[in-house]
Amino acid sequence: FSFFDFLRYKTIKEEDITDLIEEFRYQLLEADVSYEVSEKILEDLKNSLVGKKVSRSEELEKIVLDSLKKSIEEILTKNRGFDLIEEIKQKGKKPYVIVFFGVNGVGKTTTIAKVAYMLKKQGLSSIIAASDTFRAAAQEQLAYHAQKLEVPLVKGKYGGDPAAVAFDAISSAKSRGIDVVLVDTAGRMHVDSDLVEELKRVVRISKPDLRVLVLDSLAGNDALEQAKYFENNVGYDAVILTKVDADAKGGIVLSLAYELKKPVIYLGIGQDYDNLIPFSPDWFIKRIFQ
Amino acid sequence: MLDNLKDAVKKFLGSSDYNKAVNDFIKDLQISLIKADVNIKLVNELTTKIKNRLSSEKPPSTIERREWFISIVYQELSNLFGGNKEPDIMPKKLPYVIMLVGVQGSGKTTTSGKLALFYKKKGYKVGLVAADIYRPAAYDQLIQIGNQINVPVYGEPGNKDAVQIAKNGVEKFLKEKYDVIIVDTAGRHGYGEEVKLLEEMKSIYESINPDEVILVIDASIGQKAYDLASRFHAASPIGSIIITKMDGTAKGGGALSAVAATGATIKFIGTGEKLDELEVFNPKRFVSRILGMGDIEAIIEKM
Ligand SMILES: Nc1nc2c(ncn2[C@@H]2O[C@H](COP(=O)(O)OP(=O)(O)OP(=O)(O)O)[C@@H](O)[C@H]2O)c(=O)[nH]1
Ligand SMILES: Nc1nc2c(ncn2[C@@H]2O[C@H](COP(=O)(O)OP(=O)(O)OP(=O)(O)O)[C@@H](O)[C@H]2O)c(=O)[nH]1
Ligand SMILES: [Mg+2]
Ligand SMILES: [Mg+2]
Numbered sequence: 043f044s045f046f047d048f049l050r051y052k053t054i055k056e057e058d059i060t061d062l063i064e065e066f067r068y069q070l071l072e073a074d075v076s077y078e079v080s081e082k083i084l085e086d087l088k089n090s091l092v093g094k095k096v097s098r099s100e101e102l103e104k105i106v107l108d109s110l111k112k113s114i115e116e117i118l119t120k121n122r123g124f125d126l127i128e129e130i131k132q133k134g135k136k137p138y139v140i141v142f143f144g145v146n147g148v149g150k151t152t153t154i155a156k157v158a159y160m161l162k163k164q165g166l167s168s169i170i171a172a173s174d175t176f177r178a179a180a181q182e183q184l185a186y187h188a189q190k191l192e193v194p195l196v197k198g199k200y201g202g203d204p205a206a207v208a209f210d211a212i213s214s215a216k217s218r219g220i221d222v223v224l225v226d227t228a229g230r231m232h233v234d235s236d237l238v239e240e241l242k243r244v245v246r247i248s249k250p251d252l253r254v255l256v257l258d259s260l261a262g263n264d265a266l267e268q269a270k271y272f273e274n275n276v277g278y279d280a281v282i283l284t285k286v287d288a289d290a291k292g293g294i295v296l297s298l299a300y301e302l303k304k305p306v307i308y309l310g311i312g313q314d315y316d317n318l319i320p321f322s323p324d325w326f327i328k329r330i331f332q
Numbered sequence: 333m334l335d336n337l338k339d340a341v342k343k344f345l346g347s348s349d350y351n352k353a354v355n356d357f358i359k360d361l362q363i364s365l366i367k368a369d370v371n372i373k374l375v376n377e378l379t380t381k382i383k384n385r386l387s388s389e390k391p392p393s394t395i396e397r398r399e400w401f402i403s404i405v406y407q408e409l410s411n412l413f414g415g416n417k418e419p420d421i422m423p424k425k426l427p428y429v430i431m432l433v434g435v436q437g438s439g440k441t442t443t444s445g446k447l448a449l450f451y452k453k454k455g456y457k458v459g460l461v462a463a464d465i466y467r468p469a470a471y472d473q474l475i476q477i478g479n480q481i482n483v484p485v486y487g488e489p490g491n492k493d494a495v496q497i498a499k500n501g502v503e504k505f506l507k508e509k510y511d512v513i514i515v516d517t518a519g520r521h522g523y524g525e526e527v528k529l530l531e532e533m534k535s536i537y538e539s540i541n542p543d544e545v546i547l548v549i550d551a552s553i554g555q556k557a558y559d560l561a562s563r564f565h566a567a568s569p570i571g572s573i574i575i576t577k578m579d580g581t582a583k584g585g586g587a588l589s590a591v592a593a594t595g596a597t598i599k600f601i602g603t604g605e606k607l608d609e610l611e612v613f614n615p616k617r618f619v620s621r622i623l624g625m626g627d628i629e630a631i632i633e634k635m
Contacts, residue, residue, distance in 0.1 A: 071555070073555070074554040074556075077363065077367045146439070147436075147437030147439060147550065148437060149436070149437060176605070177473075178473045178477050179472040182472040182473075183468045186468035186469055231580045260521075260550070260554060260560075261550075261554055262369035262553065263369055264552040264580065264582035265554075267582075271581075285437075287524055288521035288556065289524070290556050291555075313466065
């Protein structure tokens, strides 16, 4: 560096960016990024910026915002999802089995109907296993969707064994040459050990190609808690985030990628069958910093 | 899990510098509240108020400093939901018409059944009205719930006019001299495409003129709770709140934000999927859950 660099560059000091970081902390927390993850991301950001030489002509705010966006993008890209349709087509093995689970009322059953609709549009056949044999009218709810979508359904009896329903649907898919089996399960609290055991049995017997955790974008810090419990006790491969149309920012996407390295593959954006869109890091960044 | 506050209290006691101790405490209190999903702006308001009190009021010498300290936090939090007492959950008059509203999947239909069972056990003659025309099998769901608890359900499967169904149902039960009439409505959030759903809710409210509108809110809801509840409140004034799914790990700070947004009182909490899993709201237990510390409950219990 020559003497004149002093005029052209300045070094970022911690106190220069304290207020900005504070502002971004607000923004992340308001978007329901979990508290811990917000802290870690901002800490990383601070460390990467303090001591850095930057051009005097650049605005500090822009520098900080750009590096925050870049680091979020990196986190999300590193844990990027995959194209489910490609994945199913490439697998070649029939049927491709997907089990959906999550806590009560997040949108599992509706999401399954949306996925069945999407598969159909892509020329893939599917069958649904109504393995929620507990909740009132869970069977009727799926029967309605199956009929509307003209997708076969294997029903269960209330109080019956959910794993047996999944097993029947998979056998049926095998004998009929159906491409994909979609297993709906009853909503259950991640801390209910009996129900989690039951879910593990459904997963064991289904031998799924994909385990999808369904999360509600309206949930706050607890969404990460749910994700951790399900990961430690059942395990899953991808997340579908619902109710994004409720104006929720979906900060859980970032918490998941940062803490659990889990990708979000689709977003639910309404109650209609076509209200399911693929997730992209870009979408998230725009939404948080709109 | 959240030991911040415990640490904060330790710091508070160990420090000779009172102001520094207060600042440390407030910072940790903020973290606890944020982690519990209390709305960020509300966290700021609350902790500013608490800080002012801690800085200006002197701890009375008769009680332990730590207990005084927690009591201030408790007072400010419980002030939000109407003070340190269990809510009055009995119908103020008969017949009594209740309308349940809330976001998709929050637990309205299940909670309708729970309330029906609760009031039935108290000796009231209870009827349920199924006014959700959107969710597939919403009617069947309420019918099956009604059958489980032996409570009649009014519905008009096929009719696409929720306002009319609600009106017909309430009228029928009134004519038949029912005491408590509970109207289940469709899930909605009211943003974007759903603005018309909020209008529908308002129309139902205006046509049945309920004695109480209950907002059913999921314990896990995050930052959006405040704004959501305000919008609901603007469309049909929320009288009370039921927090569902308290059997999970969620702290319920979102529900606290909804209380702040509406001025409604929390009446019950849902603690499971079964229809008898409904408890009368207990402010002390709730505040200690939000703060994430078991032994706070013991301290508050003494107050
Ligand atoms: N606005 C909106 N509503 C949704 C979305 N996904 C699901 N829902 C609604 O959320 C409610 C619950 O959906 P379900 O599919 O029954 O949820 P679930 O997880 O299967 O529920 P349980 O089986 O009872 O645990 C329904 O009213 C759905 O229409 C979404 O993306 N946006
Ligand atoms: N664990 C637990 N589950 C609950 C509780 N209350 C309701 N649920 C479950 O939450 C899910 C959604 O409940 P519903 O009663 O269908 O919710 P809703 O608000 O009527 O849903 P929509 O009509 O689709 O908006 C179901 O699986 C219920 O069994 C509770 O207190 N604890
Ligand atoms: Mg379901
Ligand atoms: Mg319902």
